[in-house]
Amino acid sequence: MNLKGAQSILKCYRPGKPGALDPQFQKALRIAEGVPEMKATLDAQVEFDDRQVGAIKTIAPGEDFLNKIDGTLEHLQKGFQWSALKQPPFLAGLIAILVVIGVLIYFGLDYMENFPGKDSAERMIDMTEEMTGIELEPKVAEAGDLEDWFFSKGYENFRMLPELAHMKTAGARVFRQEGCPVAQIAIENHSLLLYIFHSDDFGVQIDPPERWRYFQQGRWAVAIRSQADTVFMVAFRGKTAEMKEFIAGLPK
C-alpha cells in the first residue's frame, strides 16, 4: 500500500466503528503514523466527523412515528405467516418430513410387494421367460376341472380358486422346481399363465392369504395369493397396474 492508497482508504475511517479493525485500515493507519501531515489531516477529519455524528445522534424518531411504525408492522404481521415458512429452517424441516414420508412409502411398498418365499415365485417367472410353448400339453377344459389330470401328472391335492375355475385352458403341465411339483396352466384368450403349488414346498406365506399381492418381475406382471395350503400365482406380460385391473375384474 502506498501513501496515496492509504490516504484514500482513510477517507472512510471511523475509529472504533464497524470495519475500523479491517487490516487495510490498520495498514493505512500505520502509514499515517509515520507521516505527520497525513496524521494531522486524519485527526482533523476524525474530529470533524465526530462533531457531525454528535449532531446526527440528536435526530430520533418521535413517539407518534413509532406508533405508526408499530401499526404498519402489526398489519404486516397478520399476513406473513405463510411466507415465514419459506425460511431455510422451515424448508429444511419440510424437506426432512418429505424424506421421512418418502422412506415410509418406500418401505410400505416394499412390504406390500415382499413376502416369505418370494424368491421361489420369482424363479418360476424367470423360468417362464425361457419357455417356447412346446413344454405345455394341449388341454382344453375349465381350469377347475383339472384335478384328475394333474393328479395323473404327479400333482396331488389340486385346488382352484372359484373366480379362476371357469376359465378355459389352452394347455397345462406339471414341472418340478427344487424337487417340488408346480401345476402350470395356460389360459385361453388371456395370454396368462396360472401357477398352482403347495405353499409348504416353497415356504411361501401370504399374509393375509386371501389378499392378492402384486409384483413386477421383468416384463411380467404377477399377482399371488393363497388359500389353505395352496398358492395361486397369475402372470402375464404387462404392468402391475394392468394385473390389478385384471384381478379386480374377476368374478367374485
Add this chain to the structure above:
Amino acid sequence: MKKIQGLRLKEAGFTFCGLQSHILPTEDLACIYRFAVLLAGAPETAQAAILETFADAGEKIHHFRSGKSCKAWLVAKVRTKLMKQPGGAGAVAEEKKAEKTVTPGAELDPKAVELTDRFSKIPEPGRSALALLYLDSFSPQEIAQILLMNEDQLASAVDAARSLLRQMEAVQNTAATNAEEQGQKS
C-alpha cells in the same frame, strides 16, 4: 413515553417453533430514521418514506434472519424511495420547509436542523455515502454494497461530500461571526 432504545420492534417479529423471523431493534429503526432525515432534509418526508418502505417491504421484511442485512436492505429501499421523489430528496426538503407543517414529535435539534440543511445541499451519491458513514452502523464495504459502488468510488464520494460539508460549515461560521461582530459594533 416509550423507550427509543431497546427491542421494541423485535416484539412485533413473528416467532414460530422458537425461531425469530426477523430482528429489527428500535435502535436500528432510529438509524434508518436518521439516514432518511439526512437524505430528505425534513423529518416529515423521512417518516413518510420509511412508512411507505415498510408497507412496500411487506412480507419480505420477515425473510431476513440477520438484523444487519435487514437494516441494510431497508436503508437501500428508503434511499431508493427518496431518490424517486420529484427533484430528488433535497428538493423535497425545501418544499417541506416552505410548508412548515411539523409533525408533533418530529422537531429537530437546532444543530441537527443546520446539519440536515447542509446535507440537503450535497449532491448524490456523496450525500448518501457520508450519511451512511456517519450512522456508524455499517462498515465501508457494507456502505459500498448498499450504494452499488466499489470502495474507491465510495472513498471519493465521501471525500467530496465531507469537503463540501466543511466548506458550508466554514461559510456559516464566518457569517455567524460577522453577524455577531456587527451586532457588537451597533
